[in-house]
Amino acid sequence: MTWLAWRQLRAQLLVTGVAVAVLAVYLVVLGTQIRGGHHDAVASCGDACGSALREFQSRFQGQLYLLDALLLVTPTLLGMFWGAPLVARELETGTHRLVWNQSVSRRRWLVVRLAVVTAAAAALTGLFSLLLTWAASPYDAVAADRFTALLFGARNLVPVAYTCCGVVLGALAGLVLRRTVPAMAVTALLFAAIQVAVPIVVRPHLGTPVHSSRAMSAEAIRNLSFLGAKADVEGLSAPNVWVVSNSKLLTADGRTVDLDRYHGCLSGQFDVMAQCVAALDLHVDVAYHPGGRYWRFQWLESLLFLTAALALTGVALWRIRVA
């Protein structure tokens, strides 16, 4: 049975394998360039490394964001193109009536095919993630943002777990819908929804956040991404930590800043405004996960997705018996 599973995967594996090989070469080249760029930036800057490192970051940011995005959609793509047709294609072409009448039970057939396809998909994703993590590591060390919602899913272990879950989800969708194209669509929609929902709804609760307060100095205000009319702020960050949530701008006694005084600052040049707001002596309460939790979160989320993959496999095995 393993032979048949490999034989049926061969063509897809060849095509995807070539694509991943090209990508791997690109990542090795990029990783070397990033290392070179980092070395140059640090070697020449002496005491004032800030601007040199910012230049280094902006030089590679675009390429790395594209690669992050590609790695984030890889589990969905594999779920669509490897998972969804796994059963649906057989049902569409009628070959299930050939293969399910050999001396191998349907369940064993499904288990072996799922195992082979998932293992191959996980290996390819793992290689991609490994190379991207390696290539981006000097950049990540400078940016110190690998724990943030977007990047967390594009480094180290979790992409492999996503892929396992995506492939099994695709196969189950194909088994239930019995048609390849609708199964691909449903897989894409469901898995995209899962990838959006998990960082927002599930991941923050994989540990209890730490609470602290952050003084809003002019420097801190300049680094924000958003400063709202109702004293709400966004874009608080700190090296290596993951900020889960934060309060509005608060005064020393813990109440929201007086909006009239606050609005008085919101005009003119940004630097002037930042100093004006800073003079109000404000702070925000912040809930965050410290950087030391990064690997615990990687393992927990991987475990979560692998458990989901096993549960979906169970559903598929139950379902194929009554199909």
Added chain:
Amino acid sequence: MVTSGTTPALATEGLTRRYGRRVALADCTLRIPPGRVVGLVGPNGAGKSTLLQLACGLLAPTSGKVSVLGARPGTRLARVGFVAQDTPVYAALSVADHLRLGARLNPAWDAAFAARRVAALGLDPRQRAGRLSGGQRAQLALTVAAAKRPELLILDEPVAALDPLAREGFLRTLVESVAELGATAVLSSHLLSDVERVCDHLVVLTGGRVRLAGDVTALLDAHHRATAPPPPGADVVHGAIVRGPLPAGTGAGPVQLEELVLAYLRGEGDPR
């Protein structure tokens, strides 16, 4: 003793299958003895495919019972061979790949038999199955199903899509294979002419019901064609075809299989 000669190859009891509201097979009770070549005949939509898919476990019954070689369908995978309608094969796999598939997936695979059949058919082992003609594809599907050495070989409309020459070739190889395997074979067709040359047992199905079932010779013995209008009290199937002996003195001759089946299809006589 599931292998004993008395266990029916296929037995059903009140077997019913619905698709939503449509009844595809209604209260079908049947007993097919082993060692026969069985023709399952009926018009399109009569429930033939449904019955055969129930027998190999691809469908589950709505109600009633079905047993294959004395066991639940789908539990004796190694002992039942199935050639599905339109004889599906993997278009991307070669003829040799299909034989390897059979070898890897069936413990009792007879590689010599399969190789002999492929050679006799003149199939190129490197040819992709998607490039085969309809007749060659059907032959390949039959080879895969037969080389696992089943005790029961089920074929669902295997020749429907074939031209007359390919039909003849397929049926001849089928008979040879069944004889070599010592197996029971059940093949369905909407045309009696496809099966009458090869089968020695007949089941006629219309509207989801069994109209007629039995060994061909026994069926021919049990029916007559009245040469004069049949007398009152005669058990008329349809037209001149009469069930049972006629009263002495009334004219009667032997019946042909084709007119007998037609009489049951037209008369929709009492289920037997």
